[in-house]
Amino acid sequence: MYDGFSKEADGSALAFLCFLCHRYIMSISRSEKIKSLMDQWRPHTVVTSVRLNELGISPQDTQNYLSSRWLEPLGRGAYKRPVETVTWQGALWTIQTQLKLDVHVAARTALEMTGKAHYLRFAEQTVFLFSPPKVALPAWFKTYDWSVDIRHTQTKFLPPDLGLADLEAVEGFKLRASSPERAILETLHLTPQAVDLVEAAQLTEGLVTLRPKLMQELLEACNSVKVKRLFLYLAERADLPVTRHLNPDVIDLGTGDRSLVPKGKYVAKYGLLLPSELVNPDA
Numbered sequence: 001m002y003d004g005f006s007k008e009a010d011g012s013a014l015a016f017l018c019f020l021c022h023r024y025i026m027s028i029s030r031s032e033k034i035k036s037l038m039d040q041w042r043p044h045t046v047v048t049s050v051r052l053n054e055l056g057i058s059p060q061d062t063q064n065y066l067s068s069r070w071l072e073p074l075g076r077g078a079y080k081r082p083v084e085t086v087t088w089q090g091a092l093w094t095i096q097t098q099l100k101l102d103v104h105v106a107a108r109t110a111l112e113m114t115g116k117a118h119y120l121r122f123a124e125q126t127v128f129l130f131s132p133p134k135v136a137l138p139a140w141f142k143t144y145d146w147s148v149d150i151r152h153t154q155t156k157f158l159p160p161d162l163g164l165a166d167l168e169a170v171e172g173f174k175l176r177a178s179s180p181e182r183a184i185l186e187t188l189h190l191t192p193q194a195v196d197l198v199e200a201a202q203l204t205e206g207l208v209t210l211r212p213k214l215m216q217e218l219l220e221a222c223n224s225v226k227v228k229r230l231f232l233y234l235a236e237r238a239d240l241p242v243t244r245h246l247n248p249d250v251i252d253l254g255t256g257d258r259s260l261v262p263k264g265k266y267v268a269k270y271g272l273l274l275p276s277e278l279v280n281p282d283a
Helices: 002-040 049-054 059-067 088-097 107-113 139-143 180-189 197-205 212-221 225-237 241-245
Strands: 072-075 078-080 126-131 149-154 164-168 174-178 265-267 272-274
Touching: 049 059, 072 139, 088 139, 088 174, 107 126, 107 174, 107 180, 139 149, 174 180, 180 197, 180 212, 180 225, 197 225, 212 225, 212 241, 225 241, 225 272
Parallel strands: 126 149
Antiparallel strands: 072 078, 164 174, 265 272
8 A cells, every 4th residue: 555655646646747847848848939039030020920929939828928018919810019019111121021911112102211202291090001902901900009190092094013111110110112103103193082183283293213114014004094194194294314215105094184173274295184283385
């Protein structure tokens, strides 16, 4: 009886020791994982469940990190570091690099990133993002308060990859964004509903370094008659250098008139009804 009791006690002790060892090993493993995560975490960005899974961090590990306040939830499947301020640029970097979604900084916002719109003052900061029609932003990005007005446009009026570049954000990482050549066409695509036509004309006037080859490619590939006619007119009106190198004969400008304002002046060459302040007397 005594020997049996002793063996049973030894077995229980061994099992308990194995349990403690397992807990210790798991604790070390979790510490290593969270250290690896924090070492790779860029300031002001978000980490997603996709990235946690890539690092071997399980949902149970994630719950432990939340309980220990290593992480804070930003929304379903997204997390931030406690106390740190997350920016829309950092969140978009996460969307582009971790979720691999085809969403880019576009239109006037892209022009601002390249310094092409710094002379204009806007009452409210609006961030324009473009993507192909079937690409949706994650729910956590759409519902979080970024302190700016996010406008996401799903469109295929331009090819998805033509005229995009990696531009450096203020936080130091790179974001996929439109080049000035593509960005001005995206801006015109948003007129007159989201961007004022006069403002778009002012933006166009400052684009004196547009690259003719890329501009020609974009205009030929663009499937919006309004955008193509409007760009050619505004570029000619501003006497941009690029106009002297474009070939309008191979750009499909469609047929029929386009009225962009209820009342305005008619530009016969391009069949556009525009605000009177944008139309020269001899147009």
